[in-house]
Amino acid sequence: MVALWELLGIYTAVFFTLAIYSFLYGENPWYRFAEHAYAGVSVGYSVAFNLRYLRDQWVNKWSLDGTLMILYIIALLFGILWYARFSRNYFFAYRWTLAIVVGTGIGMALKTVIFTQFLAQITAQARIPLFVAGDALQTFSNILMAIMTPSVLLYFWFTGGAREAGPMKIVDRIARYTMMAGFGMAYGNTVLTRYSLFIGRSQFLLGILPNPPEAKNAFYVIAAVILLSMIGWDLLKRQSK
Amino acid sequence: MRSRMSLLEKMQNIDRRYIYLLGWIFVLFPLLNPLGLPVPIGRESRQWKEYIDNIPSDSVIVVSLDYGVSGMPELYPMTVATMHHLWSNSQAKNWQIVVCAFWNQGPLVFDTLLSQINPASAYGVVYGEDWIELGWIPGSETGMNSFAVDMWGQTPTDYLEQRPLSQYPMMENIRTAQDVDLIISFETGTPGLPEWLRQWNTPYGVPIIVGCIGVSVPGMAPYLDSGQLSALMPGLTSSGEYEILINRPGLAVAGLDAVSMSHLLVVLLVVIGNIAFFASRGKGGS
Amino acid sequence: MSDVLRRIEIPLIITALVALIQVIPYYFDFPALQGAANTASDWVLLIVNAAVFVGVISLGQVHMRRVQRRSTHWEYSIVLLVLMVVMAILGFPLEGMGLGLQNEQYQFLFNNVYNPLGSTMYSILAFFITSAAYRAFRARNIDAALILIAGTIVVMSNAPIFTSSAPFLIEWKNWIFDVPNATTMRAVTMGAALGSIALAVRTLMGIERGYLRGGGEE
Numbered sequence: 001m002v003a004l005w006e007l008l009g010i011y012t013a014v015f016f017t018l019a020i021y022s023f024l025y026g027e028n029p030w031y032r033f034a035e036h037a038y039a040g041v042s043v044g045y046s047v048a049f050n051l052r053y054l055r056d057q058w059v060n061k062w063s064l065d066g067t068l069m070i071l072y073i074i075a076l077l078f079g080i081l082w083y084a085r086f087s088r089n090y091f092f093a094y095r096w097t098l099a100i101v102v103g104t105g106i107g108m109a110l111k112t113v114i115f116t117q118f119l120a121q122i123t124a125q126a127r128i129p130l131f132v133a134g135d136a137l138q139t140f141s142n143i144l145m146a147i148m149t150p151s152v153l154l155y156f157w158f159t160g161g162a163r164e165a166g167p168m169k170i171v172d173r174i175a176r177y178t179m180m181a182g183f184g185m186a187y188g189n190t191v192l193t194r195y196s197l198f199i200g201r202s203q204f205l206l207g208i209l210p211n212p213p214e215a216k217n218a219f220y221v222i223a224a225v226i227l228l229s230m231i232g233w234d235l236l237k238r239q240s241k
Numbered sequence: 242m243r244s245r246m247s248l249l250e251k252m253q254n255i256d257r258r259y260i261y262l263l264g265w266i267f268v269l270f271p272l273l274n275p276l277g278l279p280v281p282i283g284r285e286s287r288q289w290k291e292y293i294d295n296i297p298s299d300s301v302i303v304v305s306l307d308y309g310v311s312g313m314p315e316l317y318p319m320t321v322a323t324m325h326h327l328w329s330n331s332q333a334k335n336w337q338i339v340v341c342a343f344w345n346q347g348p349l350v351f352d353t354l355l356s357q358i359n360p361a362s363a364y365g366v367v368y369g370e371d372w373i374e375l376g377w378i379p380g381s382e383t384g385m386n387s388f389a390v391d392m393w394g395q396t397p398t399d400y401l402e403q404r405p406l407s408q409y410p411m412m413e414n415i416r417t418a419q420d421v422d423l424i425i426s427f428e429t430g431t432p433g434l435p436e437w438l439r440q441w442n443t444p445y446g447v448p449i450i451v452g453c454i455g456v457s458v459p460g461m462a463p464y465l466d467s468g469q470l471s472a473l474m475p476g477l478t479s480s481g482e483y484e485i486l487i488n489r490p491g492l493a494v495a496g497l498d499a500v501s502m503s504h505l506l507v508v509l510l511v512v513i514g515n516i517a518f519f520a521s522r523g524k525g526g527s
Numbered sequence: 528m529s530d531v532l533r534r535i536e537i538p539l540i541i542t543a544l545v546a547l548i549q550v551i552p553y554y555f556d557f558p559a560l561q562g563a564a565n566t567a568s569d570w571v572l573l574i575v576n577a578a579v580f581v582g583v584i585s586l587g588q589v590h591m592r593r594v595q596r597r598s599t600h601w602e603y604s605i606v607l608l609v610l611m612v613v614m615a616i617l618g619f620p621l622e623g624m625g626l627g628l629q630n631e632q633y634q635f636l637f638n639n640v641y642n643p644l645g646s647t648m649y650s651i652l653a654f655f656i657t658s659a660a661y662r663a664f665r666a667r668n669i670d671a672a673l674i675l676i677a678g679t680i681v682v683m684s685n686a687p688i689f690t691s692s693a694p695f696l697i698e699w700k701n702w703i704f705d706v707p708n709a710t711t712m713r714a715v716t717m718g719a720a721l722g723s724i725a726l727a728v729r730t731l732m733g734i735e736r737g738y739l740r741g742g743g744e745e
């Protein structure tokens with residue numbers, strides 16, 4: 001027998017799930033309530049994680065040495081400058097903190113991006129053998145890749161009028177067909193992801209283990225209430241028109 | 242001809258709520274009445290299993306949960322299956338598993354896993370000797386860089402017991418990226434593979450395997466081809482195949498019938514929609 | 528003095544300096560600079576985490592204004608504000624007072640409100656994709672036909688109902704993944720890398736200033 005508190009939690013979870021899905025019928029107060037609740041808790045929940053990190057770092061690392069203590073306090077002072085963005089007079093101070101964070105991020109990515117996402121890819125492309133003995137399909141595929149990759153790159157680099165020149169028209173067509181096939185892959189996998197998420201929620205609503213079995217009854221009850229209320233509201237609106 | 246035209250037009254302009262209803266039916270029905278459809282095994286799940294089977298003895302493996310609750314339906318089953326695979330073999334092969342997260346909900350996802358599986362009783366692995374959980378490391382790519390340089394500095398205590406890392410013998414020789422032999426990352430977006438490659442693979446040569454959602458799969462192809470990514474687990478279907486390969490059917494397998502029916506619905510609707518479109522075009526319609 | 532502090536050059540110089548602190552030690556062997564870079568990146572994480580209340584204040588301002596003005600659906604703004612504040616307070620790391628991540632009410636709100644809402648918000652797109660597949664996915668021309676064919680093959684190959692009776696679909700999907708998809712994404716990756724390098728260099732040189740906009744001045 002599930003404790004009352006747990007049961008309340010299950011019914012709450014089912015309610016919020018169905019309130020979001022009620023949008024499929026049309027915009028309605030259940031959906032609006034759930035949407036605003038989501039915005040509120042999603043902003044509020046991360047406060048716990050950030051503050052805990054600051055506390056743990058102070059206790060376990062930055063308080064252990066005088067120089068580190070001073071650096072920690074300076075970091076907090078810069079951290080307070082984040083809130084200068086809400087002041088028209090002191091907005092300039094917010095830019096200093098933003099500059100530190102943006103600059104660090106740029107430096108982090110810049111130092112290795114050329115190797116990771118450029119040179120490694122060029123090397124991999126250059127290593128594709130144009131002829132594979134005994135494997136006609138692989139040979140054909142490799143030749144296609146050798147033509148397609150530069151075509152797509154040129155398609156991105158030369159836009160507008162540059163694509164009108166004779167050879168570029170052919171490159172343009174090859175690139176477009178390549179990308180269309182690639183985007184088809186993206187579409188197919190997007191269908192998988194979205195339905196996987198819906199299937200996961202459905203498994204919860206139907207109480208399929210390891211989800212709590214009590215969710216199934218909650219699903220039937222709350223779905224009936226929400227659906228009847230929306231249909232009833234619809235009918236009332238039509239009658240009043 | 243007129244009534245046929247209007248039927249074709251009606252078909253193309255059907256109220257979308259009927260389509261939503263079909264979506265509900267095609268997913269709920271196989272979940273309530275499992276169809277037991279056979280599941281062919283694809284190359285990705287096979288490669289994933291083989292890769293893990295062939296991890297050398299005495300390896301240090303970092304498992305990173307780079308996803309939140311929104312990605313759980315697709316990534317949680319493969320996380321559970323992979324942890325089962327790792328824990329089942331970790332003592333025999335003397336693997337040391339370090340669990341961490343660069344998304345703040347990652348530890349909460351792992352809490353859910355631990356509430357369903359007790360590794361000590363199920364696999365005989367000892368917390369602090371065979372595996373440890375370090376919790377969330379903030380800062381996205383900057384955090385990954387800091388973690389690579391000084392793991393103890395970013396997570397001075399462990400997540401589960403909140404004790405200093407110096408109290409865990411397994412962490413004595415695990416301090417930087419150079420002490421790690423493999424990263425297994427489950428991810429839905431940023432930070433993800435490109436950040437891992439920039440901060441761990443390129444500077445330190447640490448191999449990476451990734452389990453990701455379907456939407457991220459196309460972007461993994463160039464890294465897989467170049468060898469920067471060693472193996473890929475692309476979404477729920479492959480997770481189900483992997484569960485079958487390791488003889489541990491779970492949530493992924495339970496959902497595969499629904500995946501089949503929902504995808505059947507999509508294909509049917511595309512076909513019907515296009516038939517109606519070409520038929521109405523042929524009859525001089527829109 | 529305040530005019531000097533407001534100059535845009537100050538944050539531009541800061542951006543360039545902190546970026547170079549990260550980049551230079553990677554290419555040149557200066558142990559002292561490497562140590563400084565490591566400490567700097569740890570230090571920056573503290574600054575990032577100190578922004579914890581920016582979202583709370585921003586959202587609070589917007590919705591408190593709605594409540595004050597009794598704008599449309601202002602009642603829901605009260606729900607948002609209450610939940611946001613309650614969640615933030617419950618999560619404060621004051622374990623001695625019973626607050627923090629292990630607080631029962633925080634766990635309740637996280638597991639039974641945030642968790643289902645977050646998951647469901649993304650899953651609802653499945654219905655819109657299905658509706659779009661029926662209403663808009665048409666083979667009007669060669670380009671659309673290519674997407675349609677490739678997409679349908681991939682959809683079918685992800686479903687055991689098709690692959691169990693037509694295993695060749697898996698091979699076709701693998702080919703699409705390995706050839707047109709890989710070439711497209713390789714070009715995108717390389718193009719994006721060059722673009723990010725160009726953007727980074729422009730930012731370091733102070734030409735790109737978009738991230739510093741706002742505050743009613745430039």
